[in-house]
Amino acid sequence: MPTLNGVDLGLLPTMGVGSYASPAWVFAMRRALRAGEAGPADMEEAIQDAIKIAVWEQEEAGLDVITDGEIRRQRFLWNVVERLSGLTVIPPQRKLGVVSYxxxxxxxxVERVSAPEGLGLVQEYTYVRTLTNKPIKVCCPGPLTLALPITPKGGYPSGDYLPLLYDLAALVNRELRQLVAAGATFLQIDEPSAAGRTPHLPVTETVTLFNETVAGVQAKIALHICFGNNQGRPAMKRTYAPLFPHILAAKAELFALEFANREMAEIGLWGQYGGDRELAAGVIDVKSMYVETPEDVAERIRTVLEHVPPHKLYLTCDCGFSATSRGLARAKLNALVAGARLVRRELSGAGA
Ligand SMILES: [Zn+2]
Incomplete structure (x- = not known):
C-alpha cells in the first residue's frame, strides 16, 4: 500500500493536485483591496477563512491527503513569483479581450534573483497544520515553471536561461528544507513547464535541474507534470512521450500526471516505464464543466489498473482547481472519492 512516514494510506488513496477553488468572496475581497476599500487585515481574515473551507470541503469529500488549497496564491504561481527580488515588472502587452497566458x-x-523572505510556503504549511489531522501535501512550483514569466536580463548572461533556472532551484531547495524543518513530510514540485517549455530544455537537463531542486530534502517527493491550466487552457502539446523514459531519473517517489482530459491516452507509457515508482493518476478532468459520475471515474481507474499495480497507485485530478469554480470543484472531488470507493470494493472482492 502507499505509505507516508511509514503510515499506511490504504488502497488507492485520493488527493487533489494542489490548488482548490477559492470562494467567490475571496475574489471580491481582492478587488476591494486593490480599490482601497479593504485593508491587509481584512484580506488575511478572508484568506484564513477560505483555507478553513478548502480543508473542510476536502475532508467532507473524503480525500486521504489534504492541501491548504493554495488559496494564498493567485493562478498557483504569482504570489510565489512576487516574493522574488531582482525583478522588474513588464506590463502585459495584451490587456483586452480573452484572458489567457x-x-x-x-x-x-535586474540582478540575480533572491527570496529574502522565502517563498511563503512555510507559512502556508504551518497554518494548514493547525486545521487538520489528516496527512498534508505541500506543493511548490519548480524552477522551470517559476522562470516561465521571467526573462533573464540584468545579472545573467543575455538569452541564457540556465543560470536563472539553477538560482531558482536553489531558492526552492531552501524553501523545501525549511518546510521539512517545520514538519512537512510530503512535498510536491509542480512543473507543468517540464512538458514543453519554450525555449526547449532537453529532458536530461530537466532531470538534473529537478534533482538539484530536491537535493538533500528528507521527505516524500512528488513531481506533478501537466500541460498547463491557465483559465482552463493547456499551453503545450499534450504528450508525455518525449519525456519517457529519461524523466524517471528524477528523484521523485511519485509522479502526478494528467490523463482524464486526454481520455486516458498514454497511460500505457507508465505501464512500460514506470517501474518501481508510484503514480498519482489524473482521473478527474479539471478543464471540463462536465461532472464525472462515480462510474465514469471508476472506469478510468480500471483503465489505469491495467497498467499500474494497485499498491503503486494514488488517485488525483489532472491538475489543480485554481481555474475551476467552487461548486464544480466540490462536485468533482466528490466524484473522485466515490469512484475510488467503487473500485476499492471491487479489488477487495466485495463488489464482485
Ligand atoms: Zn497542473
Whole structure:
C-alpha cells in the first residue's frame, strides 16, 4: 500500500493536485483591496477563512491527503513569483479581450534573483497544520515553471536561461528544507513547464535541474507534470512521450500526471516505464464543466489498473482547481472519492 512516514494510506488513496477553488468572496475581497476599500487585515481574515473551507470541503469529500488549497496564491504561481527580488515588472502587452497566458505581466531580471523572505510556503504549511489531522501535501512550483514569466536580463548572461533556472532551484531547495524543518513530510514540485517549455530544455537537463531542486530534502517527493491550466487552457502539446523514459531519473517517489482530459491516452507509457515508482493518476478532468459520475471515474481507474499495480497507485485530478469554480470543484472531488470507493470494493472482492 502507499505509505507516508511509514503510515499506511490504504488502497488507492485520493488527493487533489494542489490548488482548490477559492470562494467567490475571496475574489471580491481582492478587488476591494486593490480599490482601497479593504485593508491587509481584512484580506488575511478572508484568506484564513477560505483555507478553513478548502480543508473542510476536502475532508467532507473524503480525500486521504489534504492541501491548504493554495488559496494564498493567485493562478498557483504569482504570489510565489512576487516574493522574488531582482525583478522588474513588464506590463502585459495584451490587456483586452480573452484572458489567457499572454494577459499576465512578465518580469525581467535586474540582478540575480533572491527570496529574502522565502517563498511563503512555510507559512502556508504551518497554518494548514493547525486545521487538520489528516496527512498534508505541500506543493511548490519548480524552477522551470517559476522562470516561465521571467526573462533573464540584468545579472545573467543575455538569452541564457540556465543560470536563472539553477538560482531558482536553489531558492526552492531552501524553501523545501525549511518546510521539512517545520514538519512537512510530503512535498510536491509542480512543473507543468517540464512538458514543453519554450525555449526547449532537453529532458536530461530537466532531470538534473529537478534533482538539484530536491537535493538533500528528507521527505516524500512528488513531481506533478501537466500541460498547463491557465483559465482552463493547456499551453503545450499534450504528450508525455518525449519525456519517457529519461524523466524517471528524477528523484521523485511519485509522479502526478494528467490523463482524464486526454481520455486516458498514454497511460500505457507508465505501464512500460514506470517501474518501481508510484503514480498519482489524473482521473478527474479539471478543464471540463462536465461532472464525472462515480462510474465514469471508476472506469478510468480500471483503465489505469491495467497498467499500474494497485499498491503503486494514488488517485488525483489532472491538475489543480485554481481555474475551476467552487461548486464544480466540490462536485468533482466528490466524484473522485466515490469512484475510488467503487473500485476499492471491487479489488477487495466485495463488489464482485
Ligand atoms: Zn497542473
Amino acid at each position: 499572454d494577459s499576465a505581466p512578465r518580469f525581467e531580471t
